[in-house]
Amino acid sequence: MPDTDDGMDGQRMARAAEPVELLVCTKCRQGMEAPEDAERPGTILCRALAEQGIEGVTITPVECLSNCSRGCTVALRGPGRWTYVYGNLDPAQHPDLIREGVTKYAATADGVVPWRERPEHFRKNCIARVPPLAPPAPNLGEM
Amino acid sequence: MPDTDDGMDGQRMARAAEPVELLVCTKCRQGMEAPEDAERPGTILCRALAEQGIEGVTITPVECLSNCSRGCTVALRGPGRWTYVYGNLDPAQHPDLIREGVTKYAATADGVVPWRERPEHFRKNCIARVPPLAPPAPNLGEM
Numbered sequence: 001m002p003d004t005d006d007g008m009d010g011q012r013m014a015r016a017a018e019p020v021e022l023l024v025c026t027k028c029r030q031g032m033e034a035p036e037d038a039e040r041p042g043t044i045l046c047r048a049l050a051e052q053g054i055e056g057v058t059i060t061p062v063e064c065l066s067n068c069s070r071g072c073t074v075a076l077r078g079p080g081r082w083t084y085v086y087g088n089l090d091p092a093q094h095p096d097l098i099r100e101g102v103t104k105y106a107a108t109a110d111g112v113v114p115w116r117e118r119p120e121h122f123r124k125n126c127i128a129r130v131p132p133l134a135p136p137a138p139n140l141g142e143m
Numbered sequence: 144m145p146d147t148d149d150g151m152d153g154q155r156m157a158r159a160a161e162p163v164e165l166l167v168c169t170k171c172r173q174g175m176e177a178p179e180d181a182e183r184p185g186t187i188l189c190r191a192l193a194e195q196g197i198e199g200v201t202i203t204p205v206e207c208l209s210n211c212s213r214g215c216t217v218a219l220r221g222p223g224r225w226t227y228v229y230g231n232l233d234p235a236q237h238p239d240l241i242r243e244g245v246t247k248y249a250a251t252a253d254g255v256v257p258w259r260e261r262p263e264h265f266r267k268n269c270i271a272r273v274p275p276l277a278p279p280a281p282n283l284g285e286m
Contacts, residue, residue, distance in 0.1 A: 023274070075273050077273065079276065083273055085228075085271040127210070128210045
């Protein structure tokens with residue numbers, strides 16, 4: 001596993017080389033009953049994130065991330081990075097926290113943010129993680 | 144989304160073109176307390192699957208898929224396919240069921256097995272799913 005504690009130059013290069021994507025489940029009801037024609041909490045969350053945007057991160061709406069009992073849900077992923085799924089997110093309370101967590105994720109080469117540096121909600125509501133398909137990106141700061 | 148109901152020729156071509164991987168969390172305690180030196184349920188599950196093998200599928204041990212409260216856990220993935228994470232698996236009861244579910248997954252181009260064809264345990268214990276990084280594979284049966 002590469003050393004993720006590389007300098008800022010390495011972090012910027014990693015970010016530039018490997019795009020990061022934030023997937024947001026737009027169909028999520030956040031565990032609540034709602035009229036069929038009401039706007040879904042997942043849609044509200046996705047719009048709140050997309051309106052302000054996150055530098056260097058593509059925000060992608062997805063119709064179902066299959067974490068319905070513990071939504072709202074987002075997933076962070078990118079080539080060479082671990083994918084992380086986070087749940088129990090609230091569209092009114094958590095957009096800033098999600099931005100913080102995604103920015104830290106994007107600043108790593110392999111997607112693994114040190115545990116203590118993750119937002120508390122991310123530490124307590126990680127639904128699952130999956131390793132990268134390809135081996136993790138090299139530590140560009142050391143090249 | 145491609146039509147996944149292609150003929151057997153298309154299914155075989157998709158399988159050959161795009162490798163499928165079954166990730167198994169080997170550190171999982173299955174929600175139980177256990178002595179530090181005892182073999183983990185996740186390790187037992189991984190060995191049970193690897194000993195018999197699954198045709199056309201690579202079985203990969205992973206140290207943590209971060210679904211600790213609902214383990215044991217596996218993830219199915221492959222290039223161009225949706226990734227699915229399944230939990231609450233028992234190393235004694237579920238190896239055959241996992242083989243069935245993975246074989247059906249491998250026979251699709253995009254990883255989406257029709258709901259009614261999935262093993263019941265998979266239907267009830269899907270932890271999360273994540274879309275493919277690249278667009279889904281084309282429906283080779285129609286080329």
